[in-house]
Amino acid sequence: MNIQLEINNKIVEAQQGETILDVCKRQGLNIPTLCHIKEVFPTGACRMCVVENLNTGKLVTSCSYPVEPGMKIATHSKRVAEARKVIVELLLSNHPDDCLYCARNKNCELQDLSYNLGVRERRIRGVKNNHKIDTSGVSLVRDPAKCILCGRCVDACSRVMGVHAIDFINRGNKSEIGVAFDKGLNTSSCINCGRCIMVCPTGALYEKNHFAQIIEAIDDPKKHVVVQYAPSISVTLAEEIGMPVGTDVNGLLNAALRKIGFDAIFDSSFSADLTIMEEASELIHRVKNGGHLPMFTSCCPGWVKYAEEFAPDLIDNLSSCKSPQQMMGALIKSYYAEKVAIAPTDIYSVAVMPCTAKKFEAQRDEMTHQGITDVDAVLTTRELAQLMRMYGIETDQLEPEVADSPLGKRSTAGKIFGASGGVMEAALRSAHKMITGEEMQKLEIESVRGMDSIKVAHLEIGGIAIGVAVVNGLGNVAPLLEEIRNGRNDIHFVEVMACPGGCINGGGQPITMDMENVKQRMQGLYRIDGNETLRTSHNNPDIIKIYEEYLGEPLGEKSHHLLHTHYQKREVLV
Amino acid sequence: MKALNQVFTNYKDASPDDLIPILQDIQAQEGYLSEASVREVSSFLHLPASRIFGVATFYNQFRFTPTGKYHISVCRGTACHVLGSATVLEELEKKLKIKAGNTSRDGLFSIEVVACIGACGLAPVISINGEFHAKVDRNAIHRIIDEIIAKNAENEDNK
Ligand code: SF4
Ligand code: SF4
Ligand code: SF4
Ligand code: FES
Numbered sequence: 190m191n192i193q194l195e196i197n198n199k200i201v202e203a204q205q206g207e208t209i210l211d212v213c214k215r216q217g218l219n220i221p222t223l224c225h226i227k228e229v230f231p232t233g234a235c236r237m238c239v240v241e242n243l244n245t246g247k248l249v250t251s252c253s254y255p256v257e258p259g260m261k262i263a264t265h266s267k268r269v270a271e272a273r274k275v276i277v278e279l280l281l282s283n284h285p286d287d288c289l290y291c292a293r294n295k296n297c298e299l300q301d302l303s304y305n306l307g308v309r310e311r312r313i314r315g316v317k318n319n320h321k322i323d324t325s326g327v328s329l330v331r332d333p334a335k336c337i338l339c340g341r342c343v344d345a346c347s348r349v350m351g352v353h354a355i356d357f358i359n360r361g362n363k364s365e366i367g368v369a370f371d372k373g374l375n376t377s378s379c380i381n382c383g384r385c386i387m388v389c390p391t392g393a394l395y396e397k398n399h400f401a402q403i404i405e406a407i408d409d410p411k412k413h414v415v416v417q418y419a420p421s422i423s424v425t426l427a428e429e430i431g432m433p434v435g436t437d438v439n440g441l442l443n444a445a446l447r448k449i450g451f452d453a454i455f456d457s458s459f460s461a462d463l464t465i466m467e468e469a470s471e472l473i474h475r476v477k478n479g480g481h482l483p484m485f486t487s488c489c490p491g492w493v494k495y496a497e498e499f500a501p502d503l504i505d506n507l508s509s510c511k512s513p514q515q516m517m518g519a520l521i522k523s524y525y526a527e528k529v530a531i532a533p534t535d536i537y538s539v540a541v542m543p544c545t546a547k548k549f550e551a552q553r554d555e556m557t558h559q560g561i562t563d564v565d566a567v568l569t570t571r572e573l574a575q576l577m578r579m580y581g582i583e584t585d586q587l588e589p590e591v592a593d594s595p596l597g598k599r600s601t602a603g604k605i606f607g608a609s610g611g612v613m614e615a616a617l618r619s620a621h622k623m624i625t626g627e628e629m630q631k632l633e634i635e636s637v638r639g640m641d642s643i644k645v646a647h648l649e650i651g652g653i654a655i656g657v658a659v660v661n662g663l664g665n666v667a668p669l670l671e672e673i674r675n676g677r678n679d680i681h682f683v684e685v686m687a688c689p690g691g692c693i694n695g696g697g698q699p700i701t702m703d704m705e706n707v708k709q710r711m712q713g714l715y716r717i718d719g720n721e722t723l724r725t726s727h728n729n730p731d732i733i734k735i736y737e738e739y740l741g742e743p744l745g746e747k748s749h750h751l752l753h754t755h756y757q758k759r760e761v762l763v
Numbered sequence: 764m765k766a767l768n769q770v771f772t773n774y775k776d777a778s779p780d781d782l783i784p785i786l787q788d789i790q791a792q793e794g795y796l797s798e799a800s801v802r803e804v805s806s807f808l809h810l811p812a813s814r815i816f817g818v819a820t821f822y823n824q825f826r827f828t829p830t831g832k833y834h835i836s837v838c839r840g841t842a843c844h845v846l847g848s849a850t851v852l853e854e855l856e857k858k859l860k861i862k863a864g865n866t867s868r869d870g871l872f873s874i875e876v877v878a879c880i881g882a883c884g885l886a887p888v889i890s891i892n893g894e895f896h897a898k899v900d901r902n903a904i905h906r907i908i909d910e911i912i913a914k915n916a917e918n919e920d921n922k
Contacts, residue, residue, distance in 0.1 A: 353811035358820045369812035370798060370827065371820075377813070762802060762812035 194260040209251035209262060210238055218264050221273060221302055224339040225252040226388055226702060235339055237302070239272050240264045248272055274306045280337045281308065282315035287335070291392040296700060298390030299337060320365050325373025327552055328381035328397055328545040333365045336393040342366060342385035350687060351664040352495065354379040366393075369762045378498050378763045382491035382663070382687045383545030383569075383696015396545045396697060399566040400576065406537035406565075407450045413531050416451040417517045417596075418442060418541040420458040421607030421692045422570055424713035425543060428699040429574035430584045434706050435713030440589020446541075447590060449580045453525075455596040457540070460517035461603035461615070462726035463735070464488060467752055468510045468612075469620040470743035472682050476653065481505040483658070483673065483680045486612050488512040490550035491687035491696075493756060495663060500670050501758035509753040511563075513606065514540050514547055515556055518563030519751040520596060524739050528595065533561050541568045543607070543695030546687070555754045569697025598731040601718040608711045609661040609691035610637035610644055613684040617648070617657070618725045625651035632724050638715070640690060640708065643669065647679065656680040662689035766792065767803050779808055786819055795826045823876060828866040831873035833911055835891050837863070840879025842886040847900070851887050852876065854904045871915065872908075 191202050196216060203212045208231070213220050224235035231253035239248040243261035248269065251262075263269060281303060288294050320333035340357065343366060347353035354377040358367045368377035386394045406412045423439035432438060446454050472484050487493055487508045496507055511519065518540065522533035540547060550556065551564040568576065577584075591597070602618055605611035614634045621629040636646040637659045644659040656679040660666045666685055673680070688694045693710035694701075701707070718724060726732060740747045770788045774781050782804070789800050796819060805812045819825040837852045852874075856862055859872050866873040882888045885897035896907055 347811070347814075353813055356811070356813040356817035358813075358817045360821045367813075367816075369801065369816040371816070378811075762798065763805065 192256060192258040194256055194258065194262065196262045197264055203256045205256075207256050209240055209249070209254050209256055209260075212256055213240070213251060213262075213264055220251055220264055221305070222252055223298065223302075223337070223390055224341060226341050226344055227704070232340065235276070235337075237273060237276055239269060239276075241266045241269050270306070273302075274308060275313075277302050277306055277308055278311075278313045279315075281311065282313040283317050284337070285317065285334050287392070291335070292395035293392035297392060316362070318362070318365070323374055324397070325375040326379065326381065326397065327375065328548040329374060329379070329383065329386065330395055330397050331366075331374060332393050332395075333367070334393075335391050336366055337391055338364055338366070339390060340366075341388040341390065342394060345384040345388045346379075349662060349664050349689065350380070350382055350384050350491075351667055352378055352380055352382075355385070376761065378761045380491040380494040380498075380663075380687065381546040381549040381696075384688065386545065386696055387694075387698070387700060388702055396569050396572065397548065398572055399548075399568070400572070400579075403537075403539055403566050403568070403576070404579075406539075409537075411535060412537045413452050413529075413535055414450070414537045414539065415453045415455065415521050415525070416446050416539045416541060417455045417457045417460070417514070417521070418446070418573075419514070419543055419547075419607065419692060420456075420461055420599075420604045420611075421543045421695070421698070421710070421714065422541050422573070424607070424710050424717075425570050425693060425698050426574065427713075428701075428706075429570065430577075435709035435711075435716075437713055437717055438584070440591070441584050441587050443590040443592050444587040445577050445582050445584060448582055448587070449576060451539070453593045455517060455521070456592045456599050456603075457513045457517050458599035458603035458606065459596050459729070459731060460513040460520065461488075461606040461612075462600050462729045462732050463516050463520075463752065464510055464513050464606075465602060465612075465615045465619050465726035466732060466736075466743045467516075467748060468508050469616045469623055471508055471510065472616065472620060473623055474744065476655070476681060482678075483656075483683045484508050486682075486684045487756070488606070488612060489686050489692075490544070490546040492663060492666070492685040494546070494549070494759070495666070495687070497756055497759040498761055498763055499667075503670060503673070504756050504758065506673075507756055509755060511556075511752055511754050512547075512550060513603075514542060514567075515550065515563045515754070516752045517596060518551070518556070520735075522561055522563065523751060524735065525596060538563070538565045539568060540564050540566070541570065541573045543570055543692040543698050544688075545569060545696040547697070555756075570695075571697060571699060574699075595731055595735070598729060600723045600726050600729045600732075601721050602724055602726045603729070605714050605718050607692045608638070608714045609686050609689075610634075610639070610659045610684065611691060611714070612686075613637045613657055613659050613682070615726060616682070616684075617650075617655075619727045620655075621650050622725065622727050624653060628725070637684075640704070640711075642689075645680070655682065658683045660685040661691070663687040767800060771803075771807055777808060779810055782808060782810065782815065782818055783822070786815075786825060790825060794830050795828055797827075797829075823864075826864050826873075826875065828864075828873070829870075830875075831866045831871050832915070833872050833891055835872060835874050835889055836877045836880065837874060838878075838880045838882070838886070838888050838890075839876050840883065840886075842879070842883035843888060846886045846898075848887040850901065851889065851899055851904060854901045855889075855908075858904060858908055871912075 223237040233250040233253035238252045240251045241263040323331040406414050427436040427438050485507050526533045548567040551567050556563045602615035637644045642665040647656045658680045690707040694707045861867050863874045863876045
């Protein structure tokens with residue numbers, strides 16, 4: 190039903206049930222918000238989004254207040270402007286003036302608000318809290334001194350991810366965000382996904398960086414420093430270097446990495462192709478031999494840790510495949526090391542990832558063999574951009590370059606790993622070939638693409654009925670797990686990506702809460718898939734070669750040793 | 764843990780709304796909320812541990828460490844407040860090197876802040892294991908605590 194109201198003296202149309210904020214946004218009016226995140230029901234906690242209801246003379250929170258017919262709203266009246274300014278001044282009253290040293294300097298909502306609302310002096314002085322910084326996490330640092338208690342991280346962790354590792358603790362001026370028993374994040378159920386970083390408006394949450402070790406290794410002439418980058422990086426780096434969202438900058442990425450001084454540059458989309466070979470074979474093996482079904486993908490380390498904590502009863506259903514990052518890491522220090530005749534101990538292996546949980550994954554015990562770690566350091570997309578700035582790299586001065594051989598050639602099946610549904614689509618393309626001996630007629634599987642929270646498809650491949658499900662966003666996995674426990678058996682293969690949209694929206698990506706950006710990043714990947722001709726993992730010539738030269742066959746002895754792993758139950762407070 | 768099952772049996776068809784009474788019952792029985800109890804409540808009510816801890820820390824009444832051998836309640840009612848209970852608490856915390864809500868490392872003392880204990884005539888008042896000490900000030904705190912320490916040492920020696 191359409192209703193009419195007046196905003197800033199202009200009659201506008203709205204739908205019953207919309208909030209004032211929704212309508213204002215459509216009108217192109219810029220209303221600042223803090224606590225509100227789109228996916229989650231508004232709480233009206235921060236009051237940043239106040240507007241004036243001229244009929245009642247009251248200030249109301251536009252993010253939670255529904256429109257009413259005949260309403261008269263002023264979005265930028267003197268009263269409103271003053272109220273917003275005072276809110277920011279209050280937030281700043283006990284805030285450390287640390288911008289110059291802050292992870293979010295120049296990319297901070299609090300800084301922007303303060304600047305945009307014209308706060309130029311400290312009028313309100315509060316007592317600084319003495320909350321301690323928590324560096325116990327492997328992937329994340331939490332600095333509660335910079336927290337403005339907007340609660341977005343709690344919503345993201347509990348409702349978007351279904352983890353709920355953190356919550357408000359204590360009360361009044363002692364309030365802070367913390368984990369159960371106010372311990373370190375490392376003791377909690379936190380899966381290191383970084384969703385909380387993505388929604389945090391301040392520098393209270395950021396990833397733990399390994400710049401020093403990486404720079405040290407690059408500087409050390411005795412170290413052979415190898416870098417791999419995940420499928421999504423080439424389309425998400427664009428935003429960090431001032432190019433339109435979703436632009437593929439693969440050539441510039443290679444050039445920049447070479448300029449920084451990496452000795453060899455490989456594309457994790459190659460090892461994504463390899464993951465597909467192993468995982469599709471594993472699926473077929475399980476289906477034919479009565480293995481644990483449905484099989485779950487294991488390339489998302491956030492999901493894997495979640496499963497170890499929240500669904501230990503289903504651990505046998507996780508694919509034993511390592512993730513592309515770890516497969517690549519293992520091959521760099523074995524296959525590649527042999528080829529270039531460099532001792533694995535002289536290789537320093539860096540991975541550029543969309544994801545903070547990849548930092549955790551790299552240091553898991555299972556990922557080190559006889560003292561050799563598959564991957565030595567992980568950089569997020571944001572950190573790569575930072576590293577590029579530190580090395581003075583101007584991308585407009587670069588010419589596109591290609592990745593190195595032998596681990597640098599990929600199919601587009603490996604590339605679409607970066608989007609929710611991509612692993613599934615890539616796996617089905619190869620499973621079809623493995624089962625029937627023939628290529629799939631139409632390679633696009635639309636039913637597993639897109640932003641829906643659960644995507645299900647039932648297919649028939651060579652007379653075998655295969656049901657697949659794609660879980661897009663970890664908060665959506667629990668109901669499916671419950672159905673499976675209760676006997677649901679029409680699903681054989683499940684892809685789970687913790688981050689909504691997949692790795693293109695990973696916790697290490699350029700900060701955004703705008704799902705339109707995420708969709709454009711996704712389209713960037715599918716454009717690549719649509720434009721190129723090598724679109725299946727099993728037809729990647731370098732994949733064929735590595736099996737011929739080195740690995741033998743999927744699930745073979747060498748694969749088992751290098752490319753597969755195991756998981757186990759974790760005891761944490763959930 | 765059988766002990767908590769007994770608490771839980773009083774809450775048939777429990778919902779998250781029962782969280783606070785359940786925590787109160789557990790504290791009454793065990794003296795504090797341990798990680799193990801929170802874990803059990805978490806699976807009983809299907810609530811995340813972080814949420815339970817968050818709710819529990821919102822209220823002053825819950826503690827997360829076992830009480831000490833000598834459990835000190837400091838009254839922060841109005842009468843006591845007016846007559847300087849803040850100083851008393853501060854002095855106690857300094858003397859015992861613990862904050863209210865915590866237990867000393869040797870397990871001997873714990874401090875708790877309570878709302879009016881109904882002995883306003885004795886303000887400022889503290890109670891130690893239920894025994895009232897009236898009109899305490901800085902000096903009294905030191906005397907009382909030192910006496911307890913001495914007495915305790917004596918008892919230990921005699922054992
Ligand atoms: S959080 Fe924002 S306002 Fe606070 S110190 Fe960091 S950049 Fe500055
Ligand atoms: S990293 Fe993920 S799981 Fe950990 S606290 Fe943040 S949102 Fe929660
Ligand atoms: S840590 Fe960040 S997202 Fe969480 S409450 Fe504080 S400011 Fe908000
Ligand atoms: S954004 Fe509306 S109250 Fe916080």
